[in-house]
Amino acid sequence: MLISAYSTRLEFVPHDFTPVDEHFRWHESGEQDAGFAASLSELEDYVSRAGVGQPAETVRLLIGHVRDTQRSYSFTLDGADPAQLARLTAWATEANAILVAEGALLDPAGRPLLAGAHGAPTGKVPLTPESTERAQTIRSWLASAHGLQIPGDLPPVRSAAETRTRDVSDVGLRIIGLVMTSDFASSVIAGSPLNQRAMQAVFPHAMAALPPTERELFNRRETGAARKLQRRIEAANELLWAAGRTTLGWPTTDCHPTQVKDLVLRRGEQGFLDGLRLRGTNELLDEYECLSSLMWALNNQEALRPRV
Numbered sequence: 001m002l003i004s005a006y007s008t009r010l011e012f013v014p015h016d017f018t019p020v021d022e023h024f025r026w027h028e029s030g031e032q033d034a035g036f037a038a039s040l041s042e043l044e045d046y047v048s049r050a051g052v053g054q055p056a057e058t059v060r061l062l063i064g065h066v067r068d069t070q071r072s073y074s075f076t077l078d079g080a081d082p083a084q085l086a087r088l089t090a091w092a093t094e095a096n097a098i099l100v101a102e103g104a105l106l107d108p109a110g111r112p113l114l115a116g117a118h119g120a121p122t123g124k125v126p127l128t129p130e131s132t133e134r135a136q137t138i139r140s141w142l143a144s145a146h147g148l149q150i151p152g153d154l155p156p157v158r159s160a161a162e163t164r165t166r167d168v169s170d171v172g173l174r175i176i177g178l179v180m181t182s183d184f185a186s187s188v189i190a191g192s193p194l195n196q197r198a199m200q201a202v203f204p205h206a207m208a209a210l211p212p213t214e215r216e217l218f219n220r221r222e223t224g225a226a227r228k229l230q231r232r233i234e235a236a237n238e239l240l241w242a243a244g245r246t247t248l249g250w251p252t253t254d255c256h257p258t259q260v261k262d263l264v265l266r267r268g269e270q271g272f273l274d275g276l277r278l279r280g281t282n283e284l285l286d287e288y289e290c291l292s293s294l295m296w297a298l299n300n301q302e303a304l305r306p307r308v
Helices: 034-050 056-067 082-095 129-146 168-189 196-202 204-208 212-220 223-229 232-242 257-265 268-273 281-299
Strands: 002-007 018-024 071-076 097-101 104-106
Touching: 002 082, 018 034, 034 056, 056 097, 082 097, 129 281, 168 196, 168 204, 168 212, 168 223, 168 232, 168 257, 168 268, 196 204, 204 268, 212 223, 232 257, 232 281, 257 268
Parallel strands: none
Antiparallel strands: 002 071, 002 097, 018 071, 097 104
């Protein structure tokens, strides 16, 4: 029997089956493998089509798993051998992998995740113990400290074993880009756009790294877009925390744009990047889990008491 497995863990998880193929999401350069990304996109499209009319939570978790897959494995085994099937379940659980066998999507125990020729969907999309434990801890704290009840079916963020942090210089350039975009947006709203060439001269790498939506603001200078992008300085403030630099009083007080702008832009591009250090991965994931839960609460606050 040919088995394809899609694992969210970064590290290779060894097995004793007959290998056919194995792919990793990342090149040594840090760039994503284009062929791997394309194969995951095809699998995601398949899940979306096959999931029509199926349990929404399972489909949502499945798509999330595919998007977060770090390694794919292909190997063969004897599907009639109970011992090999037991080893497959143990291996897939450790790898946090979903399986594809004979055209069916299966959980580590071999149970169908979507209805089809293999029967009703009795399987569960796997989650690592680390990620579920973090979610339980953070959500218990939100409930006791703030009275916020976060539903158990909200997917937890990935664990450190499933996460690859960006290079600190990329994070630093993104912080600068967010602040510049917010500052430029404010000037567009005020009717007196800042000098784009001067910004380019002082922050060349940050400008080059801007995503298309933000670059378009600098080119078109539309007020509507500016109003949407002005608040990106709040995201910069969050990333400042991730890089170990926060403004006075944050996070217990609101974001102060002037403080953030001064902290990020005052010393120029290289001056800001020098000495940046990202917090530890687990600390970042704790914050990410908290933010994920709070975003759910904000989007569903009409159903919450107390209000967010």
